[in-house]
Amino acid sequence: MSVVGVIGAGVIGTGVADNAARSGHDVILIDDKADALSRSLALIERDCRMSRLYSQVAIDAAKVLARITPSRDMGELAGCELVVENVTERWDIKRRVWEELDASCPSSTIFVANTSAIPITRLASVTSHPDRVIGVHFMNPVPMKSAVELIPGRLTSEETVSQTREFVHSLGKEAILVNDACGFVSNRILHLAINEAAFLVYEGVATPETVDKVFRTCFGHPMGLLETADLIGIDTILHTIEVLYEHFADSKYRPSPLLKEMAAAGLLGRKSGRGFYAYETLGRPVTGEITT
Amino acid sequence: MPDARLIIRTFISDRLPQVEFSDDDEIFELGLVNSLFAVELVMFIERTFDLVLPNEVITLDNFRNVAAMAEMIELQQAQAVRSK
Numbered sequence: 001m002s003v004v005g006v007i008g009a010g011v012i013g014t015g016v017a018d019n020a021a022r023s024g025h026d027v028i029l030i031d032d033k034a035d036a037l038s039r040s041l042a043l044i045e046r047d048c049r050m051s052r053l054y055s056q057v058a059i060d061a062a063k064v065l066a067r068i069t070p071s072r073d074m075g076e077l078a079g080c081e082l083v084v085e086n087v088t089e090r091w092d093i094k095r096r097v098w099e100e101l102d103a104s105c106p107s108s109t110i111f112v113a114n115t116s117a118i119p120i121t122r123l124a125s126v127t128s129h130p131d132r133v134i135g136v137h138f139m140n141p142v143p144m145k146s147a148v149e150l151i152p153g154r155l156t157s158e159e160t161v162s163q164t165r166e167f168v169h170s171l172g173k174e175a176i177l178v179n180d181a182c183g184f185v186s187n188r189i190l191h192l193a194i195n196e197a198a199f200l201v202y203e204g205v206a207t208p209e210t211v212d213k214v215f216r217t218c219f220g221h222p223m224g225l226l227e228t229a230d231l232i233g234i235d236t237i238l239h240t241i242e243v244l245y246e247h248f249a250d251s252k253y254r255p256s257p258l259l260k261e262m263a264a265a266g267l268l269g270r271k272s273g274r275g276f277y278a279y280e281t282l283g284r285p286v287t288g289e290i291t292t
Numbered sequence: 293m294p295d296a297r298l299i300i301r302t303f304i305s306d307r308l309p310q311v312e313f314s315d316d317d318e319i320f321e322l323g324l325v326n327s328l329f330a331v332e333l334v335m336f337i338e339r340t341f342d343l344v345l346p347n348e349v350i351t352l353d354n355f356r357n358v359a360a361m362a363e364m365i366e367l368q369q370a371q372a373v374r375s376k
Binding site (some may be wrong): 052 | 327333334335339350352
C-alpha cells in the first residue's frame with residue numbers, strides 16, 4: 001500500500017505513523033489539534049534519533065518525516081488505501097470519527113480500528129461497508145513491537161483480512177488472529193491485572209516499585225505492571241477498563257479509585273511526565289512519584 | 293557545576309532508590325533499566341549539560357554505565373568549546 005492514513009496523533013497514532021513511514025509508506029496523519037500534530041512530528045524525530053538505543057539500525061529522521069503529511073482535514077484521506085483510526089477510547093468520539101471517515105473515503109478503503117476494547121463489529125456497524133472494517137491492536141511503543149492482534153469483525157471479508165495482514169507484515173510485525181470480543185486477548189487480561197495492581201497501591205498493600213519488582217523478578221516480566229500502565233497512559237487504561245466494565249457488567253472490572261484520581265489530576269504516565277513514576281519528557285523535567 | 297558522574301548517578305538513583313550500583317556497572321546489561329529509560333537519559337543529559345548530542349553518539353554503548361556517559365559528555369563539551 002503506497003498511501004496510508006492515520007487518524008489520531010496521540011501516542012499510538014504517532015507510533016503507527018512512524019512505523020509506516022519507516023517501512024516506506026507515505027502517511028497522511030490527521031488530528032483535529034495542530035499542537036498534537038506538531039508534538040507528534042517532534043516525537044517521531046526524537047524516536048528516529050534514538051533508534052540505535054533499541055537496535056543497531058540508524059534511522060534518517062528527515063527521510064521518515066518527509067513521508068508524513070500532517071493535516072486537520074479528514075477529506076485528505078480520500079486517496080488512502082488503508083486508514084488506521086487511533087482516537088480516544090470513547091464510543092461517542094469514535095462514532096463521530098468513523099461516520100466522517102465513511103463519508104470521506106471510497107468503499108475500497110480498508111478501515112483499521114486500533115481500539116483498546118470496543119468490539120470491531122460495533123465500530124463496523126456505523127460504516128456503509130463493514131466488510132472493509134478490521135481491528136488491529138497496535139501496542140506501545142509501536143515501532144518496537146514485533147506483533148499485533150488482528151481482529152476481524154463479524155462481517156469482515158477474507159480479502160480485507162488478507163490485505164491487512166500484508167500491511168502488518170510490511171511494518172515488520174506478526175499478525176496474531178483473535179476473534180472479536182471486548183478487550184480481545186491482550187487488554188482483557190492486562191487491564192484487569194493493572195487495575196488490581198492499582199488497588200494494591202491504593203490499599204497500601206505495596207508501593208508501585210514493589211508491585212513491579214514482584215512481576216519483574218518473580219515472573220521475568222521485562223516491565224512491571226504499573227510501569228506498563230504509565231507507558232500505555234493512565235487515561236487510556238481507565239477508559240479501557242470502563243469499556244470492559246460497561247460491556248461485561250462484571251464487578252471485577254470496576255475501575256480502581258486510584259486510576260480515576262490520577263487521571264483527574266493529569267498524572268497520566270509517560271505522556272504527561274508523571275504517573276506511578278516520574279519521567280523526563282520532551283522539554284519538560286518532572287520529579288516526584290504518586291503516593292497515597 | 294558538580295561532577296558529571298555525580299549528576300548522572302543521582303538521576304539514575306532517584307529512579308532506582310533500592311538499587312546499589314557503581315559507575316562501572318552496566319545498567320542495561322544488568323537489567324536495571326530498559327531502553328525506554330535510555331531515551332530519558334539522552335533528554336536529561338542534553339537538558340542538564342546544554343548539549344545537542346549528535347545522532348552517531350546516541351548508542352547503547354555510550355550509555356552503558358555512568359562512567360561511559362560522563363566520558364561522552366566531556367568529549368561533547370570539549371567539541372562544543374572548540375567549535376565556538
